[in-house]
Amino acid sequence: MTTAELIGQDPGWLILVKAIFVFAICVLLTLMAVWGERRIVARMQMRLGPNRVGPFGLVQALADGVKLALKEDLIPAAADKIVFIIAPIISATTCFMSFAVIPIAGPVTLFGHKTAMQLTDLPVGVLYVLAVASVGVYGIILAGWSSGSTYPLLGGLRATAQVISYEVAMGLSLVAVFIYAGSMSTSEIVAAQQKWWFAVVLFPSFVIYAISMVGETNRAPFDLAEAEGELVGGFHTEYSSLKFALFFLAEYINIVAVSALATTLFLGGYHALPGLTFTEQWLGGWFTMVWFFAKVLFFFFIFVWLRGTLPRLRYDQFMEFGWKILIPVSLFWIMVVATLRVLSLQGASRLVVVAFASGIVLIVLLINIAFDSAKKRAESIPEVEVTTPSFPVPKLPVSEPEEPRG
Amino acid sequence: MINVAIEVGQTQTPEAVLFWILGPLAVLAALGMLLVKKAVHSALFLAWIMITLAIFYIAQDAPFLGIVQIVVYTGAVMMLFLFILMLVGVDSADSLTETIRGLRPIAIVAAVGFGGLMVSLLSRATLGRTFVGLQDANADGNVPALADLLFSKYVWAFEVVSALLITAALGAMVLAYNHRLVARPTQRDLAIARFRTGSLANAAGLPNPGVYALHNAVDVPALLPDGTPAQASISATLKARGDVIDSHPFQLEQLRPTDKEEK
Structure with missing residues (x-):
């Protein structure tokens, strides 16, 4: 029985239980993620991080949340009141929605019902996640616009440009997965990876998705929409109390959601690591959930690692990277993947496939050589000799004594 | 489902x-x-x-x-x-004012x-x-059925529409493209220009505005060592708006007499 059929048999109360489960997981993961991020970043900076509230500081995030909720809720006089209130609500609700199509575990028995741990299974599941994400960005843009102040507006505009350009690259990287899985449903994509993970088969797509998912979630080094060095707090500068908490929640749930999608699309979803497939039968199938969350947390760790390591990109470089590198590369890669897929579906001989693949490699090499030689030629042009400056400069201690200039 | x-x-x-x-x-x-x-x-x-x-x-x-x-x-x-x-x-x-005559009746x-x-x-x-007919149309899944129609029966219309959209996008780019007469100065060029032209005092950035306990600092000029206000320390926007407060009352000379009185 397919996952879709399994889910179709769910009685109403089971759907409700699953919805509450997904919601609880999102909130719980956010609390743990905030704590985890602070601890990991602290370790990377040779500090301890929060370790006072609860064992290992585990409830620090909860304490901070309570404090945040009790703060005064300010609405600036220049703000567009209704939109100002709606914006964080849009942000927070949409990020929960994308979790509905993520398969968290394999087929399991829940209160005597055999079902799949997935709220619903759409034939266009992955597109649904993209759609929900693009609605979620409205929260950020509207927050920026409605604040009635300059820095939030700039942050909101940056977020728009960023999401529009990186969503293109993200969508293109997903196309290769659709071609190979022959479906856009998350459960069928997971099923198609039983033998080989798409992270191996479609490695370039995986890399492009991984980069664009950082861009999509506004996280360092791509956190230009809330760059605190340039824009104070970016789009959420004017927000306080619970409204700010909603943005905070949305950011972390989004990270978990894109990580979950990456796990589903490229790392085999809830399937065990190759060679450990016998663990999938443990605990009546529930052990697959451990695999799923292990992979999600792996991605989350990468997110934190990036934040701890890389400085923020300059805005124009960020855009150039998206449009001039990521998108052309993914377009080229999709052409290659589509051709290979058609060749293998029509039963072409191995010789043809190998010839095609080596032809592609040759083309890439030639392009690379051409670029390198152009770069060398540009470097070989001697730089114009800099004349001595016309303003007074201090004498260097090692240089010969000479007349003061200027 | x-x-x-x-x-x-x-x-x-x-x-x-x-x-x-x-x-x-x-x-x-x-x-x-x-x-x-x-x-x-x-x-x-x-x-x-x-x-x-x-x-x-x-x-x-x-x-x-x-x-x-x-x-x-x-x-x-x-x-x-x-x-x-x-x-x-x-x-x-x-x-609600009519900018083009006769627009409203049209x-x-x-x-x-x-x-x-x-x-x-x-x-x-x-x-x-x-x-x-819905059952038949969705017989082998909604997406494959749509794809079949789109890439067989309606492929010509599909291609024409995409050509139209690409033409429109290119047209918008051509219209919006602004040809630069001079190459855009890079960060390096700007840094060099800052040292070569202008005064050396500004090479490392303009001075910060004054910091006084009684005032919002951005609208009050800082005081130079000789007591004169540093006009360059105020944002040009504030100056144009006329939102600058005189820093004269904060000069140390005016505070000194009170010091003497206490002694």
């Missing part, structure tokens, strides 16, 4: 409930889009209409169309949003004509009958 309503060939209760809740909301949003003053609010209502339409599509067993409607149109409305911000201004509102004639067309079309539609 999705094929709930269709075996009967008649609208079922959940779908009807959905329609009667979202339908009026969509109509209200459509009216709001026309009637609100701020352009951004208008764009927001438009986004809401698009999303309700998408939900209707999904409810009628066209999940692909519904989801694509959201992906495409929310992106489009976002672009509209940007255009409003860039071309009309952040807080733009409709003005608009009324066009609106009545279009409305009449719509009413005559809709009045000829058959309502309340059973519907047929």
Whole structure:
């Protein structure tokens, strides 16, 4: 029985239980993620991080949340009141929605019902996640616009440009997965990876998705929409109390959601690591959930690692990277993947496939050589000799004594 | 899962409930889009209409169309949003003055004509009958069925539309492209220029405004070592607005006499 059929048999109360489960997981993961991020970043900076509230500081995030909720809720006089209130609500609700199509575990028995741990299974599941994400960005843009102040507006505009350009690259990287899985449903994509993970088969797509998912979630080094060095707090500068908490929640749930999608699309979803497939039968199938969350947390760790390591990109470089590198590369890669897929579906001989693949490699090499030689030629042009400056400069201690200039 | 309503060939209760809740909301949003003053609010209502339409599509067993409607149109409305911000201004509102003479009668004639067309079309539609053919159309899945149609029967129309869109995009780029006469100065050029031209005192950046306990620091000039206010420490915008406060009262010379009195 397919996952879709399994889910179709769910009685109403089971759907409700699953919805509450997904919601609880999102909130719980956010609390743990905030704590985890602070601890990991602290370790990377040779500090301890929060370790006072609860064992290992585990409830620090909860304490901070309570404090945040009790703060005064300010609405600036220049703000567009209704939109100002709606914006964080849009942000927070949409990020929960994308979790509905993520398969968290394999087929399991829940209160005597055999079902799949997935709220619903759409034939266009992955597109649904993209759609929900693009609605979620409205929260950020509207927050920026409605604040009635300059820095939030700039942050909101940056977020728009960023999401529009990186969503293109993200969508293109997903196309290769659709071609190979022959479906856009998350459960069928997971099923198609039983033998080989798409992270191996479609490695370039995986890399492009991984980069664009950082861009999509506004996280360092791509956190230009809330760059605190340039824009104070970016789009959420004017927000306080619970409204700010909603943005905070949305950011972390989004990270978990894109990580979950990456796990589903490229790392085999809830399937065990190759060679450990016998663990999938443990605990009546529930052990697959451990695999799923292990992979999600792996991605989350990468997110934190990036934040701890890389400085923020300059805005124009960020855009150039998206449009001039990521998108052309993914377009080229999709052409290659589509051709290979058609060749293998029509039963072409191995010789043809190998010839095609080596032809592609040759083309890439030639392009690379051409670029390198152009770069060398540009470097070989001697730089114009800099004349001595016309303003007074201090004498260097090692240089010969000479007349003061200027 | 999705094929709930269709075996009967008649609208079922959940779908009807959905329609009667979202339908009026969509109509209200459509009216709001026309009637609100701020352009951004208008764009927001438009986004809401698009999303309700998408939900209707999904409810009628066209999940692909519904989801694509959201992906495409929310992106489009976002672009509209940007255009409003860039071309009309952040807080733009409709003005009711007629900028082009005779625009109002033309608009009324066009609106009545279009409305009449719509009413005559809709009045000829058959309502309340059973519907047929959906089961066959979605026989091997909604997405493959749509793909089959799109890439066989309608491939020509599909290609023409995409050519049209690409032409439009290229046209917009050509129109918006601004040819620079001089190459844009890089960060390096700017740094060099800062040292070569202008005074050396500004090479490391302008001085900060004064910091005084009684005042918002950005609108009060800092004091130089000789006691004169450093005019360069105030933002040009504040200066143009005339929002600069004199820093004269904060000079140390004026405070000194009180020191002496205490002694």
